[in-house]
Each structure stands twice: as structure tokens, then as C-alpha cells.
Amino acid sequence: MSGALEWRFAARRAFVDSLPVLMGYTTMGFVAGVLLAAKGNVVLAPLWAFLSSSLWITGTMSFAAVPEVAIRAPVATIVLMTIAVNFRYAFYGFSMLERWKNIPVLQKAYLILMLTDENYALETASQTMKRGLHLKYCTVISALNHSYWVLGVTVGALVVCLLGMAIDPDVIRARTNGMEFAMVALFLVIFTDQIRSFVSHEK
Amino acid sequence: MKSEILYMLCVVAAVFAANYALRALPFVAFGGRGRELPRWVSSLGAYVSPVIIAALIVYSYVGLKWRTPWPYIAGALTVGLQLWRRNPLMSIVAGTFLYMSLLSCGCVSVPSDNLKSTVAHPLVRVTRFGIKFQDKLVTPEESVKLLVKHGVPKDHTLHVLVDDDFDNQRILWVFKHNYLDRAGYTKSVWIHERRGESGKSDIKPPDGGVTIPYRGRMLR
Numbered sequence: 512m513s514g515a516l517e518w519r520f521a522a523r524r525a526f527v528d529s530l531p532v533l534m535g536y537t538t539m540g541f542v543a544g545v546l547l548a549a550k551g552n553v554v555l556a557p558l559w560a561f562l563s564s565s566l567w568i569t570g571t572m573s574f575a576a577v578p579e580v581a582i583r584a585p586v587a588t589i590v591l592m593t594i595a596v597n598f599r600y601a602f603y604g605f606s607m608l609e610r611w612k613n614i615p616v617l618q619k620a621y622l623i624l625m626l627t628d629e630n631y632a633l634e635t636a637s638q639t640m641k642r643g644l645h646l647k648y649c650t651v652i653s654a655l656n657h658s659y660w661v662l663g664v665t666v667g668a669l670v671v672c673l674l675g676m677a678i679d680p681d682v683i684r685a686r687t688n689g690m691e692f693a694m695v696a697l698f699l700v701i702f703t704d705q706i707r708s709f710v711s712h713e714k
Numbered sequence: 715m716k717s718e719i720l721y722m723l724c725v726v727a728a729v730f731a732a733n734y735a736l737r738a739l740p741f742v743a744f745g746g747r748g749r750e751l752p753r754w755v756s757s758l759g760a761y762v763s764p765v766i767i768a769a770l771i772v773y774s775y776v777g778l779k780w781r782t783p784w785p786y787i788a789g790a791l792t793v794g795l796q797l798w799r800r801n802p803l804m805s806i807v808a809g810t811f812l813y814m815s816l817l818s819c820g821c822v823s824v825p826s827d828n829l830k831s832t833v834a835h836p837l838v839r840v841t842r843f844g845i846k847f848q849d850k851l852v853t854p855e856e857s858v859k860l861l862v863k864h865g866v867p868k869d870h871t872l873h874v875l876v877d878d879d880f881d882n883q884r885i886l887w888v889f890k891h892n893y894l895d896r897a898g899y900t901k902s903v904w905i906h907e908r909r910g911e912s913g914k915s916d917i918k919p920p921d922g923g924v925t926i927p928y929r930g931r932m933l934r
Contacts, residue, residue, distance in 0.1 A: 535803040542810070552844050552853055554715060559722050566730040575770075576729065578777055581844055582885050583854055585892075586724045593732040598766050600733070602759035604740030611741075619741075626737045688842075689814035692778060692785065696792045696809040698771045703796040705764040712760065 521647035528637070529655040532629045536656060540564065540663020542693045543573040547664075548671035549687045552581040560668035564661045568627055571596045571701075573664060574694030599705075603631045610638070614646060625653035628701070718853065777882055779817070788813035837866065839875040840886065854893040861899065868898040876904050 543564075548556035563573060572593055579589050603626045611619055634649050674683055778785040792809030796802065838857055839846045846852065847860045866872065872894065876886065886904065894902045 531803075538803060538807065550843070552851065553722060554718060555722075559726065562726050563729070566726060567733055569729075569733050572729055572733065575774070576725065578885075580722070580725060582888050583721060584888060586721075586728050589725055590728050590732045593729050594736065595766050596770060597733055597736050599759065599763040600736045601739045602755075602763070604737060605744070605755070608740060608744060623737050623741060624734060689817040690810060692788055692813040693806055693810045695771060695774045695778065695785070695789065696806040697802075698767055698774060699789055699792045699809070700796050700802045700805050702764060702767045702771060703793050704800075704802075705767060707797070709760055709764065 517644050518647055518651075521644055522651045524637075525648050525651035525655060528633050529652055529659070532633075532656050533659050535629065536570075536659035537663040539570055539693070539697070540573075540660050541667035541670075542690060543570065543577075544664040544667020544669070545671050545687060546574065546577045546667075546690055546693075547580075548668040548675070549683050550581055550691070551577050557665060557668040557672055561661065561665045564664035565657070568625060568657065568660060569593075569597055569600075570627075570660075571694070571697055574691075574697065578691070599701075600626060606631070606635050610642065610645060611649075618646075618650060622649055622653055625657060627656070630656055717855070776884065778813075779879075784813060784816040788816065837861065837864065838872070839877070840880055840889065841877045842880050842882075845889065854889055858893050858897040858899075862897070866899075868900075872899045872902040873905050874902055876906050 544557075544560045547553070547560050547563075551559070553559060563576070567573060575592055575596055576589060579592065604623065607622070607626070611622060630649075630653055633652055634645075637645060637648055640648060671683060775785060775789075788809045791812050792805045795808055796805040799805070837848060838861070844851050845854055845857050847857045852860065861872070874889075874894075890902055894900075
């Protein structure tokens with residue numbers, strides 16, 4: 512296949528595969544954005560929502576950082592928390608070492624940044640593709656999922672901010688009461704899947 | 715405001731750096747050489763990650779209404795759905811929705827008048843929405859600044875009202891040690907609002923603190 516044709520093939524496959532992630536990232540991102548704006552106790556919440564979602568690409572931290580930021584916890588505490596929460600990410604790269612050898616530095620840097628649970632799952636599941644095609648597939652799917660996540664978080668924070676101008680912020684806080692369970696649920700889901708894969712490996 | 719923006723920039727940058735470092739670790743450590751991945755590395759991942767996540771689950775439950783059965787019911791639904799359908803989004807949304815419904819249907823007594831503070835109350839109040847200074851939501855450092863601005867003497871006992879549905883010990887601890895103590899308000903005392911017979915609060919004060927029940931008018 513020629514380069515352009517490969518790109519088109521990769522893009523089409525990546526888009527179809529990214530549709531479930533579209534549902535997940537926009538929904539979870541929206542909740543994370545709402546929480547940051549409603550309970551983060553910060554000014555310019557949509558700006559932070561946009562910056563953090565574009566740079567962190569870690570849903571767990573987007574949730575976990577909110578109560579910490581709200582009480583202005585020391586930055587070191589939040590960093591330690593990041594390492595604890597995202598420790599699993601340190602192992603995702605191993606599966607990609609061979610595949611991503613000798614590729615352009617910027618592309619590699621971006622692909623590493625985008626090594627989330629969902630991208631990792633999709634990228635390892637599609638390893639039957641030949642190397643060049645797989646690389647294009649990884650790039651497109653990373654960019655797509657990145658945009659879904661940023662969109663969800665930013666819109667969530669914007670909605671709360673705009674509503675906050677019309678409604679008493681306390682009412683919004685009361686209405687979103689209990690939404691912080693989303694983070695715990697996310698942990699529970701990750702834990703369940705880890706235990707499941709652990710058990711199936713042991714067999 | 716300026717310090718707040720600086721703080722947020724630091725948080726965004728620091729979490730980005732830590733997160734990226736984790737993801738880049740394998741490429742930096744094993745990228746150059748074509749050597750095999752040591753066995754202990756993969757087994758480390760298999761064992762350590764679930765343990766950390768389990769610890770995080772316990773930790774984050776403390777931020778919820780963990781003295782009631784509701785977060786456990788919602789948690790059981792989440793895990794059950796995930797085991798059954800393997801659809802993370804569905805499990806998370808269903809669990810969160812159930813938890814929010816349980817809270818809002820009155821299964822947990824959260825009086826709505828809680829949002830509107832009474833006229834007579836101590837200057838600083840810790841609610842589940844954050845710290846309030848005379849009804850206005852403020853950051854911890856703002857609350858300290860406002861205390862100084864209002865001329866609250868540092869050698870006097872400072873009464874901090876804690877809502878009885880607030881049960882996050884850690885936030886109280888951080889607020890006392892990192893903000894009140896450092897600003898010189900070392901004699902801060904937690905007082906708890908009591909709501910009738912059932913309004914029993916069993917929050918323990920952060921070490922060094924004293925808890926007294928709230929009986930209405932204090933600090934005008």
C-alpha cells in the first residue's frame with residue numbers, strides 16, 4: 512500500500528475503533544470538568560480544565576486532583592498521588608518498545624503521552640497490523656481520543672461556569688452532590704479488570 | 715488571585731511531568747538496547763498496580779459518606795456490572811447515578827437549609843463544599859487572610875464550625891496544620907453543629923484540637 516492509502520485505511524479503522532472511547536471520554540470528561548468547576552474552588556476553571564485535560568490525559572488524576580486542589584494541598588502531595596494513581600502506566604510502554612523503535616522523535620513523544628488505558632488496549636489489540644500501518648493507526652487513534660477527552664472536560668467546566676452566572680453556585684454544588692463517586696467507580700473498574708487479568712494469567 | 719493562578723499552573727505542570735515520566739519510563743530505561751524485559755519487571759506490574767489501586771479505593775472512600783451503607787451499595791453495583799458486562803462506562807455511570815440518587819432521595823440526611831447558614835455562626839465554617847467565611851466560599855489561604863483582616867486575635871480561641879455531615883478528617887487536618895497553625899491561630903477549636911437528637915457527630919478533632927458541641931451563638 513502507498514503512504515496516503517495507508518493513512519486513509521488507518522484513519523478509517525481508527526475512527527471506528529474510537530467510537531466506544533468517544534462515548535466514554537466525553538461522558539467521563541464532562542463529569543470531571545463539572546467536578547473541577549463545581550468543587551475545585553478555583554477561578555478560571557474552564558482554562559484549567561482545558562490545560563489539564565490536554566496535558567495530563569489521565570482521567571484518574573483529573574478526578575483525584577479536584578479535592579486536593581480545593582484545599583490547596585501542597586504540589587508535592589499531588590505529585591505523589593499522581594505516581595500512586597498512575598503507577599500502572601509505567602508498564603504500558605514495555606509492550607510498545609519494539610513497535611515504536613526508530614520513529615520520529617515528536618511522534619514517539621506524542622504516542623507516549625497518549626498511552627492511556629483505552630489507547631493501550633486498542634494499540635495492543637491491533638498489533639496484527641504491519642508495523643508502518645500500525646504506527647499510523649496509533650497516531651490517528653491517539654489524536655482522536657485526545658480530542659474527545661479535551662472536549663468533554665472543557666465543555667463540562669464551561670457549562671458549570673456559565674450556569675454559575677445564572678444560578679447560585681451552592682445550588683450547583685448541591686445538585687452535583689455525590690458525583691465524586693465517579694472517581695471511586697473508576698478505581699473500582701480498574702481494580703476489577705486488573706484482578707480479572709491477574710486471575711486469567713495465573714491459570 | 716495571582717497566587718491561585720500560580721498554584722494551578724504549578725499543579726498542571728507537576729502532574730504533567732510526573733505522569734509523562736511514568737509513561738516514558740520503559741522507553742528511557744530499555745529503549746536503546748534490544749535486551750529482554752526482565753521477568754521481575756512484568757511481575758512487579760502485575761502485583762504492585764492492583765495493590766496501589768486497592769489502597770486508593772480505601773483512601774477515596776474516606777472522601778465519601780463512608781459511615782453510611784450507600785457508597786458500598788453503589789460500589790457493589792459498579793464491580794458487579796463490570797464483572798458481568800465489562801463495559802467501564804456503563805459500570806461507572808450506573809454506580810455514580812445510584813450513589814447520587816441514594817444521597818438525594820433522603821437516605822442520608824442532608825438538610826437543604828444546610829446551604830444557607832444561620833445568621834449567628836462562627837466566622838469560619840467547614841462544609842462539605844469547602845471552607846466558608848461568613849457564608850462566602852473561600853480558599854483556605856483567603857480564610858486566613860480574612861481572619862487577619864477582621865482583626866481576630868491570634869492568642870484567642872478560634873472557633874471553627876464544622877457541619878455535622880462533614881466527615882473528611884484529612885481536610886480538617888490539612889486546614890488546621892497547613893493554614894491555621896502556620897498563620898498563628900494555634901488555638902483553633904472545632905465546634906460541631908448539632909441537629910436535634912439524631913444530629914450526632916462523631917468527628918474527632920485533628921491532633922491538638924478540641925471539639926465542643928455548638929450551642930448556637932458564638933462569635934456573634
